[in-house]
Amino acid sequence: MVIAVSVLDLLVVGGGITGLGVARLAAHNGxxxxxxxxxxxxxxxxxxxxxxxxxxxxxLEHGQFGLVREALRERARVARLAPELARPTRFLLPFRRGDRRPPWQIGVGLTLYDAFAGRSPADPTAGGRRLAPHSRVPAAAARALEPELDSEGLKGAAIYSDIVMDDVRLAVAVARDAADHGAAIHTYTEAIAARRLPDEAIEVTAHGPDGERRLAARAIVNASGAWGDDVRRRLVTSLDPGAPDPEPILRPSRGIHLVYPSLTRGHGLLLTARADGRVWFVIPFAAWSLVGTTEVEVASPPGAGELAPTLDEVRYLRAELAAALPGPAGTPVIAATCGIRPLLAAAGGVGEASREHRVVEDGPILTVAGGKYTTFRVMARDTLARVLARRGHGVRPILDRLAPLPRPLGDGHPVERLAEFAVDSEFARRIEDVLRRRTRLWLAPDRGRVAASTVAEVMARKLGWDDPRRRLEIERYQASLADEERLLARARG
Ligand SMILES: Cc1cc2nc3c(=O)[nH]c(=O)nc-3n(C[C@H](O)[C@H](O)[C@H](O)COP(=O)(O)OP(=O)(O)OC[C@H]3O[C@@H](n4cnc5c(N)ncnc54)[C@H](O)[C@@H]3O)c2cc1C
Incomplete structure (x- = not known):
């Protein structure tokens, strides 16, 4: 089916936090x-x-003071956008005999961290004033706070504040806000190529659930994350056949997390890996702990085989956890997650790569790359400023409101209601969208297997699936679980 639409001001390719942030801001600005x-x-x-x-x-260790300061300011602002999806959390940073960084150096870093944060959102643990500043406790007090910490060589700990958020639900809330302000959201629709139309418009061809789709716009923002180089090359060379391939700007890296039942008494832990000196975390997330992450350089664009956790990565994290929290480390892993960071290309080790972002213009195609989740609003502002400048709006001020985003439904509802809401209000189109990205049912003891049938029934009713499609969806979800569980079982072995 070919659908022609009127010419949009902007078409965004990529529905991660970067693209959704750009779409939201563009919609807010008319x-x-x-x-x-x-x-x-x-x-x-x-x-x-x-x-x-x-x-x-x-x-801070790499001297990226501007980036840290900006991200800390954004930490507070993003938390204000979605208070129910962002939880102030105290992190323990244990000091051990033989550490590479002495406690005084960490103290200096944390003093800067507190100072850069400026005014922070209300923190229930600090009497509603601001995130509690850092402090330092001796070993016995650190063990009293987190008794499972390995006592070997423990000299004490620093305690500092950060905010733990629900990444994908926040992204969905940003999408809902964009849609409430007029943005159209098309999922399962892949941008393939571009061509010029009269009047400086561009037509993008995309493959969607109903076949080929064509959308026309005055500007394209390529926010396709780790696939940014590939999408840029495809759009630029189809727009101007014969144009040379643009120089790649990305150096993507894979990171995984293991999800455990809660491993701590509510604190996060910032730890140094004994194997290689990297920083890693135990992060309290609702009823679970996330253990991660890893950093493995992958190709740009990442190959199909590079999108899943490897046995080595799972074993690395399990071994580090066993050394840091020997007691609970034997707890079975519930799940593993895997993502590819869209880092900007730079010399040196990928672990030290900057988290700065860049906006690159190829005529009407703007690629936004790099950055962090925390700074998505800054990336959106920089990108939209370039889009507006191209339209001859000069330095028109950009309206960037901090009004709360639409609230998620929350977890305590029957599965049927959760599925209905996910389809009607949160753009869910597959079982996995509901189980993994609109609810936390994928972390239930049965990994959402029972809920999958109910979700499938609701989606069949709402989206007009026939029986074979309903069965296919359930099988697809179960197959994705099976791959993950096979890997985790091998790591145990
Ligand atoms: C392991 C790990 C841990 C991290 N931890 C943190 C953290 O704690 N805090 C923080 O601030 N940041 C963190 N980051 C960084 C953060 O996740 C990323 O910077 C951010 O999510 C990138 O968002 P994005 O929208 O640019 O990319 P993505 O979320 O990857 O979105 C890009 C989207 O583009 C889509 N796409 C690709 N090609 C096409 C096409 N042709 N047509 C249509 N769509 C297309 C893809 O399907 C994808 O959904 C972490 C990253 C990783 C990997």
Whole structure:
């Protein structure tokens, strides 16, 4: 089916937090805008993060003060947008004999971290004033706070604040806000090529659930994350046949997390890997703990075989956990997540790569790359400013309201209601969208297997699926679980 539409002001390719942030801001500023996402909203890196709105303490070590300061300011603002999806959390940073960084150096870093944060959102643990500043406790007090911490060589701990958020639900809330302000959201629709139309408009061809789709726009924002180089090349060379391939700007890296039942008494832990000195975390997330992450450089664009956790990564995290929290480390892993960071290309090790972002213009196609989840609003502002400048609006001020985003339904509802809401209000189109990205049913003891049938029934009713489609959807979800569970079983073995 070919659908022709009127010319939009802006077409965004990629429905991760970056693209959705751009679409939301464009819609708030009166632009007509649509988003094309080839999978589900947030299905890329934006559902596989460490769930932290943070400045990134470790970037201070690399002298990236501006980035940390900006991200800390954004930490507070994003938390204000979605207070029910962002939880102030105290993190323990244990000091051990033989550590590479002495406690005084960490103290200096945390003093800067507190200072850069400025005024922070109300923190229930600090009497509603601001996120509690850092402090330092001796070993016995650290063990009293988190008794499972390995006592070997423990000298004490620093305690500091950050915010843990629900990454994919926040992305969906941003999409809902964009749609409430007029943005059109098309999931399972892949942008393939572009061509010029009269009057400086561009037509993008996309493959969607109902076949080929064509959308026309005055500007395209390529926010396709780790696939940014590939999408840019495809759009630029189809728009101007014969144009040379643009130079790649990305150096993507894979990171995984293991999801456990809660491993701590509510604190996060910032730890240094004994194997290689990398920083890793235990992050309290609702009833679970996320353990991660890893950093493995992958190709740009990532190959199909590079999109899943490897046995080595799972074993690495399990071994580090066993050393840091020997007691609960034997607890079975519930799930593993995997995402590809769209890092900007730079010299040096991928672990030290900057989290800065860049907007690159190829005529009417703007590629936004790099950055962090926490700074998605900054990326959106920089990108929209360039779109408006191209339209001859000069330095028109951009309206960037901090009004709360639409609220999610919350978890305590019957599965049927959750599924209805996910389809009607949150753009869910597959069982996996509901189970993994609109609810936490994938972390239930049966990994959502029973709920899958109910969800399938609701979706069949709402989306007109026949019986074979309903069965296919259930099988697809079960197959994705089976792959993950096979890997985790091998790692145990
Ligand atoms: C392991 C890990 C941990 C992280 N932890 C944190 C953290 O704690 N805090 C933080 O601030 N940041 C964190 N980050 C960084 C953050 O996740 C990313 O910077 C951010 O999510 C990137 O969002 P994005 O929208 O640019 O990319 P993505 O979320 O990957 O979205 C890109 C989208 O483009 C779509 N797409 C690709 N090609 C096409 C096409 N042709 N047509 C249509 N759609 C297309 C993809 O399907 C995808 O959904 C982490 C990243 C990783 C991987």
């Amino acid at each position: 632009l007509s805008v649509a988003v094309l996402e080839r999978a589900d909203l947030g299905a890329g890196a934006s559902s596989a993060t460490s769930h932290m709105l943070h400045g990134g303490l470790r970037y």
